[in-house]
Amino acid sequence: xxxxxxxxxxxxxxxxxxxxxxxxxxxxxxxxxxxxxxxxxxxxxxxxxxxxxxxxxxxxxxxxxxxxxxxxxxxxxxxxxxxxxxxxxxxxxxxxxxxxxxxxxxxxxxxxxxxxxxxxxxxxxxxxxxxxxxxxxxxxxxxxxxxxxxxxxxxxxxxxxxxxxxxxxxxxxxxxxxxxxxxxxxxxxxxxxxxxxxxxxxxxxxxxxxxxxxxxxxxxxxxxxxxxxxxxxxxxxxxxxxxxxxxxxxxxxxxxxxxxxxxxxxxxxxxxxxxxx
Amino acid sequence: xxxxxxxxxxxxxxxxxxxxxxxxxxxxxxxxxxxxxxxxxxxxxxxxxxxxxxxxxxxxxxxxxxxxxxxxxxxxxxxxxxxxxxxxxxxxxxxxxxxxxxxxxxxxxxxxxxxxxxxxxxxxxxxxxxxxxxxxxxxxxxxxxxxxxxxxxxxxxxxxxxxxxxxxxxxxxxxxxxxxxxxxxxxxxxxxxxxxxxxxxxxxxxxxxxxxxxxxxxxxxxxxxxxxxxxxxxxxxxxxxxxxxxxxxxxxxxxxxxxxxxxxxxxxxxxxxxxxxxxxxxxxxxxxxxxxxx
Numbered sequence: 060x061x062x063x064x065x066x067x068x069x070x071x072x073x074x075x076x077x078x079x080x081x082x083x084x085x086x087x088x089x090x091x092x093x094x095x096x097x098x099x100x101x102x103x104x105x106x107x108x109x110x111x112x113x114x115x116x117x118x119x120x121x122x123x124x125x126x127x128x129x130x131x132x133x134x135x136x137x138x139x140x141x142x143x144x145x146x147x148x149x150x151x152x153x154x155x156x157x158x159x160x161x162x163x164x165x166x167x168x169x170x171x172x173x174x175x176x177x178x179x180x181x182x183x184x185x186x187x188x189x190x191x192x193x194x195x196x197x198x199x200x201x202x203x204x205x206x207x208x209x210x211x212x213x214x215x216x217x218x219x220x221x222x223x224x225x226x227x228x229x230x231x232x233x234x235x236x237x238x239x240x241x242x243x244x245x246x247x248x249x250x251x252x253x254x255x256x257x258x259x260x261x262x263x264x265x266x267x268x269x270x271x272x273x274x275x276x277x278x279x280x281x282x283x284x285x286x287x288x289x290x291x292x293x294x295x296x297x298x299x300x301x302x303x304x305x306x307x308x309x310x311x312x313x314x315x316x317x318x319x320x321x322x323x324x325x326x327x328x329x330x331x332x333x334x335x336x
Numbered sequence: 337x338x339x340x341x342x343x344x345x346x347x348x349x350x351x352x353x354x355x356x357x358x359x360x361x362x363x364x365x366x367x368x369x370x371x372x373x374x375x376x377x378x379x380x381x382x383x384x385x386x387x388x389x390x391x392x393x394x395x396x397x398x399x400x401x402x403x404x405x406x407x408x409x410x411x412x413x414x415x416x417x418x419x420x421x422x423x424x425x426x427x428x429x430x431x432x433x434x435x436x437x438x439x440x441x442x443x444x445x446x447x448x449x450x451x452x453x454x455x456x457x458x459x460x461x462x463x464x465x466x467x468x469x470x471x472x473x474x475x476x477x478x479x480x481x482x483x484x485x486x487x488x489x490x491x492x493x494x495x496x497x498x499x500x501x502x503x504x505x506x507x508x509x510x511x512x513x514x515x516x517x518x519x520x521x522x523x524x525x526x527x528x529x530x531x532x533x534x535x536x537x538x539x540x541x542x543x544x545x546x547x548x549x550x551x552x553x554x555x556x557x558x559x560x561x562x563x564x565x566x567x568x569x570x571x572x573x574x575x576x577x578x579x580x581x582x583x584x585x586x587x588x589x590x591x592x593x594x595x596x597x598x599x600x601x602x603x604x605x606x607x608x609x610x611x612x613x614x615x616x617x618x619x620x621x622x623x624x625x626x627x628x629x630x
Contacts, residue, residue, distance in 0.1 A: 167612060182446075233448075235444060235446055235448035236448060236450060238440075238444070238448065239419055239444070239448045239450075239462075240465070241418055242417070242418065242436045242437075242438070242440065242441075242442045242464065243419075243436075243438055243461075243462050243465040243466055243515065244436065244437050244465065245465045249465065253461065253465075254450065257450070257452045258450075258452070260452070265337045266548060323522040330452070332451045332452045332495050332496075
């Protein structure tokens with residue numbers, strides 16, 4: 060039906076010859092990465108940096124060493140990066156679950172009761188901005204155990220975003236849904252279970268997502284002062300002056316964090332069902 | 337007219353309701369605490385509706401029409417039990433209304449479907465809430481029955497965001513009817529729809545009502561909609577302190593057809609009376625607003 064066309068087709072045809080936005084971004088990404096590695100390599104060759112700085116090729120070689128055999132175990136101070144990562148992930152998971160088990164029910168309760176929310180708010184506002192590491196000495200004093208302290212710090216720093224988002228989600232459920240439940244004569248408990256919680260789920264999950272990100276930040280910092288895990292590894296390799304291992308650890312920590320964040324993103328879109336969140 | 341009388345006789349046994357609205361007023365209190373007086377932000381009380389008296393007979397389709405802001409929705413919310421009257425009572429089948437309940441089915445203007453539930457789950461949610469003891473098989477059968485009634489077969493497992501506005505409101509109607517309420521309350525159910533979908537759904541309501549003649553209260557802005565669907569049309573005055581201006585009988589035979597509507601005797605007289613009332617009221621509302629802002 061060429062006669063029904065209003066716009067000429069030339070613009071479309073011209074665009075099809077070029078790359079689209081994503082492809083162009085990918086090309087630019089590789090150009091930036093290549094230029095960075097090249098400058099790094101040449102800079103080290105020309106001795107522009109301090110002698111401790113390893114070359115890009117050496118770093119990539121060591122990165123491959125760590126990544127290609129992640130699960131070796133030659134004693135407490137010589138483990139593969141995969142085992143270290145699992146230690147850290149286990150701690151984060153347990154601490155995060157403890158924190159969420161406190162934050163979600165408390166957030167629901169505060170979201171349902173404006174009076175309780177106002178009463179508890181000052182506590183939250185004072186504790187929320189405290190750096191997670193400030194809790195470390197307190198944890199060590201109270202728990203006298205580095206493992207429990209790590210969990211304590213993770214738990215306490217992962218409470219706040221989930222708590223705030225859960226409270227917000229529960230108190231901002233569309234009144235239309237609540238009216239439906241009311242006109243049907245639904246009990247309070249049924250309304251909470253079948254209407255309020257699913258309606259608040261996108262907010263709750265986005266709180267959990269932020270909390271998990273923070274937990275992952277905190278564990279590396281906490282492990283520097285404790286033992287085992289990727290954080291300990293970073294500090295240990297600094298004492299061994301193995302900069303390539305530190306860079307490897309940084310990349311592995313970043314990639315793991317990214318992957319977990321994406322998993323939460325999938326979960327978030329799964330509970331959203333076209334709701335604005 | 338044979339089918340009509342058959343339907344009537346079948347419906348004598350169906351659940352339906354007599355609704356009596358007695359001296360109902362709704363006053364929203366203004367600010368007048370000591371603090372408000374100090375801050376000079378006191379405001380007078382606002383009377384939305386004043387001393388409404390209305391008797392609604394069983395199996396009647398009643399439309400309430402009036403200028404915008406006249407408290408139509410306030411009245412409907414009071415009947416639904418979502419809002420309490422300041423004075424007066426509403427009696428449904430000899431029992432005063434004290435709160436919301438499943439004896440009244442409500443169709444909301446913004447559909448109010450749970451976005452995380454499918455079409456079937458939304459309807460089943462209503463049934464399971466009202467009849468928690470009902471066996472699942474029976475619930476499923478009722479869900480299917482009402483999905484068929486509103487013509488949504490095949491869309492059972494779709495989520496609301498996959499539906500058009502018209503389809504969403506059909507789910508809303510099915511949900512309200514599935515609990516077998518004694519009275520159906522509809523608050524501008526087609527207000528958010530485009531004109532074509534609106535007309536189509538009005539025809540659907542007419543068809544559904546022929547099958548199951550509940551007592552219905554419909555809030556609307558549309559004269560044609562009221563004339564097509566109603567047995568009685570309640571015209572309200574402008575707010576504040578809105579009252580009932582007049583109750584019109586719509587004696588057209590059923591089933592009604594949109595395209596034949598203007599051939600019924602009295603159609604044009606009724607339409608002219610409504611148009612005159614509504615335009616007078618709307619003009620007065622506009623003028624009051626000009627003087628208020630001046």
